[in-house]
């Protein structure tokens with residue numbers, strides 16, 4: 320690239336001589352007689368070097384260097400001066416000139432000065448680029464450090480949550496295990512004589528403890544699967560009324576024991592997109608909570624309605640003691656039984672955590688509305704699905720009708736619902 324030099328000298332002969340000499344050495348030169356004209360040229364054109372006389376009419380060389388560098392901080396400036404004004408030349412260097420040349424000058428002196436100034440300019444530009452890149456790196460490093468700190472905090476929190484979970488879990492395991500061991504030891508002991516009714520009672524206690532442990536281990540396994548992303552869900556069209564009825568049948572005996580009336584309303588053909596087995600698990604969890612935390616002779620109302628926005632809402636309303644705002648804020652925390660720890664109702668405080676995860680995994684939402692003293696409504700939404708069409712039976716014409724065929728009824732395969740073909744794993748309500 321050709322180097323462009325702007326020469327400013329009010330002595331025309333000297334200015335032209337300089338332009339010619341430097342031009343002959345490969346530089347592209349522009350000669351001007353005043354600082355004002357030079358500044359105008361610098362505004363419109365780009366130059367690498369300014370070679371200015373110190374003594375100029377109007378704005379002198381020092382002021383020109385200052386103004387020129389304000390326009391282009393990368394511009395290399397060299398001052399030309401007579402023997403008598405070296406102190407002014409030094410002053411020019413203080414305002415940004417890189418060097419000075421004493422008049423009268425020889426080409427052998429000017430050329431090395433100019434190339435030194437241009438080299439300094441090149442190094443300065445390179446330096447500025449490196450500094451900018453360093454600054455960018457520093458900013459990126461600070462950002463990466465912040466991300467790292469955040470990730471570390473998250474990992475520490477997750478670790479802490481795991482430790483808390485494990486210590487709660489070992490506590491939850493220990494209580495029923497101790498009961499099972501204690502009653503089993505009494506039963507096998509030859510020293511401790513037990514009556515038949517006592518034997519039955521102790522065996523019953525062992526069963527209760529074992530069931531509690533089984534439910535707990537199922538819930539912990541579900542949570543582990545959900546958290547590791549290993550929980551595989553079906554996305555079938557499921558008829559809600561059927562699922563609600565199956566859950567009602569399972570939970571009703573519990574409700575009747577406490578004189579609680581369980582009612583359910585749901586449009587007959589309303590369907591949701593869900594995993595049938597997991598939907599049952601969700602509804603049973605909510606229904607058994609509604610029974611456990613209800614008052615004696617209370618009521619449970621299950622309502623299912625299409626929301627009109629492509630979702631279906633299932634609400635389980637009870638007439639229990641209700642949950643305060645603080646209790647609602649602490650819901651869905653593993654093993655947090657919100658004050659029911661010492662109560663009559665059995666549980667481990669995992670049901671709602673699993674329920675919430677399952678509903679969300681099926682593309683829905685779980686929420687709660689509760690008033691102290693009046694009761695609680697847990698509601699969930701799920702994506703609505705087109706109604707499941709029940710298989711219709713068609714009778715093919717028989718030979719007597721004059722056609723070849725069979726009289727056996729066959730299913731119309733185009734209308735077979737996937738839901739009807741899936742096995743329904745056993746789900747038991749909470750004890």
Ligand SMILES: Nc1ncnc2c1ncn2[C@@H]1O[C@H](COP(=O)(O)OP(=O)(O)OP(=O)(O)O)[C@@H](O)[C@H]1O
Nearest residue numbers: 608609612656657659666667668669670671672695
């Ligand atoms: N319908 C409800 N009315 C009032 N409180 C409720 C209701 N449902 C849940 N809770 C409160 O929330 C807590 C957590 O419920 P969750 O179902 O997760 O656990 P749990 O019923 O204690 O045990 P389990 O793991 O057997 O379900 C309960 O212990 C209870 O205090």
Ligand SMILES: [Mg+2]
Nearest residue numbers: 608666670671
């Ligand atoms: Mg529960």
